Amino acid sequence: MDKSERPIGMFDSGVGGLTVARAVIDLLPHEDLVYFGDTARCPYGPRSSEEVKRFALEIMDLLVEQDVKMLVIACNAAASSGLDDALSRYDVPILSVIGPGVRAGVAATRNGHIGLIGTEVTVRSGAYDDAVRATGAPVTLTSRACPRFVEFVERGDTTSDGVLAVAETYLAPLKEAEVDTVILGCTHYPLLTGVIQYVMGEGVVLVSSAEATAVEVFARLRDDDLLEQSGRPGAHRFISSSEEGIFSELGRRFLGPEFGKAEHMPWADRMDLV
Numbered sequence: 001m002d003k004s005e006r007p008i009g010m011f012d013s014g015v016g017g018l019t020v021a022r023a024v025i026d027l028l029p030h031e032d033l034v035y036f037g038d039t040a041r042c043p044y045g046p047r048s049s050e051e052v053k054r055f056a057l058e059i060m061d062l063l064v065e066q067d068v069k070m071l072v073i074a075c076n077a078a079a080s081s082g083l084d085d086a087l088s089r090y091d092v093p094i095l096s097v098i099g100p101g102v103r104a105g106v107a108a109t110r111n112g113h114i115g116l117i118g119t120e121v122t123v124r125s126g127a128y129d130d131a132v133r134a135t136g137a138p139v140t141l142t143s144r145a146c147p148r149f150v151e152f153v154e155r156g157d158t159t160s161d162g163v164l165a166v167a168e169t170y171l172a173p174l175k176e177a178e179v180d181t182v183i184l185g186c187t188h189y190p191l192l193t194g195v196i197q198y199v200m201g202e203g204v205v206l207v208s209s210a211e212a213t214a215v216e217v218f219a220r221l222r223d224d225d226l227l228e229q230s231g232r233p234g235a236h237r238f239i240s241s242s243e244e245g246i247f248s249e250l251g252r253r254f255l256g257p258e259f260g261k262a263e264h265m266p267w268a269d270r271m272d273l274v
C-alpha cells in the first residue's frame with residue numbers, strides 16, 4: 001500500500017480528542033483515521049506524568065502497529081508528560097495539540113495577557129510555559145488547573161448550573177489577570193465553550209487547539225508528500241479501552257454522523273488496563 005493511503009492515528013484519554021478528530025475530518029475528508037479513546041483509564045489529569053507517559057507510549061505502539069502514517073497526540077496531558085525523548089522510536093511524523101494551540105493563542109492576544117486552562121498534570125508540567133517562551137513573544141501566561149471540567153464532559157454535562165458554578169470559581173483568577181485570550185489546554189474543554197465564554201465575557205477570545213492542529217496536520221502531510229490522493233471519502237475507526245457506554249453515546253453527540261460504530265476493547269489483552 002502506498003504510504004499516503006495509510007490512516008492517521010490519533011488518541012486521547014477519552015472523548016476530548018474527538019474535538020480534534022472533528023476538525024481533521026472537516027479539513028481532510030479523504031483521510032482515513034484510527035482514533036483511540038482510553039476511556040478505561042480516563043481521566044489522565046490527576047495521574048502522574050510517568051504514568052500518563054507509559055499509557056501514551058503503549059497506545060502509540062498499538063497505533064503504529066495499525067500502520068498509521070502519522071500520530072496526532074490529541075491529549076494535552078499525554079503531550080506534556082515528558083514524551084519528547086521517547087518519540088524517536090517512531091518513524092512517522094508526530095504532532096501534538098500544544099504547539100498549534102500556543103501559536104494560535106499568541107497570534108490572538110491583543111494585550112499580551114493569555115490564560116491557560118488544563119488538567120492538573122498539564123498545568124503542573126509547565127509544558128505550556130515552555131512552548132510560550134519558545135515563541136519569543138512578549139506575553140504573560142496565567143495558568144489554572146480545572147480538574148472537574150473533564151468529569152462534567154465525560155458525563156455529557158456541558159450546560160448545568162453545577163458546571164457553571166465550577167467554571168466561575170476556576171476562571172476567577174484569569175479574569176483578575178485581565179487575560180484577553182484563553183487557550184483551552186485540554187481537548188475536552190471546547191465542549192464547554194458555551195460556559196467558559198459566558199463566564200469570561202464576550203471580549204475574550206477562546207482558542208481551541210483542534211482547528212489549529214488540523215491546519216498543521218494538513219501542512220505536515222502536504223510537506224511530507226503524505227496526503228491521500230484518491231479523492232474517496234475517508235474511513236474512520238473509533239476504538240475505546242472500556243466497554244460500550246459513554247464513548248459511543250458521547251461520540252455520536254460530539255463528533256456527529258462520522259462516528260459510526262465504535263469498537264470496544266479490541267486491544268484489551270494487549271494493554272495494562274489498571
Ligand code: DGL
Nearest residue numbers: 016043044045076077187
Ligand atoms: N483530554 C485530555 C487533555 O487534552 C485530558 C483529559 C483527562 O483525561 O484528564 O488533556
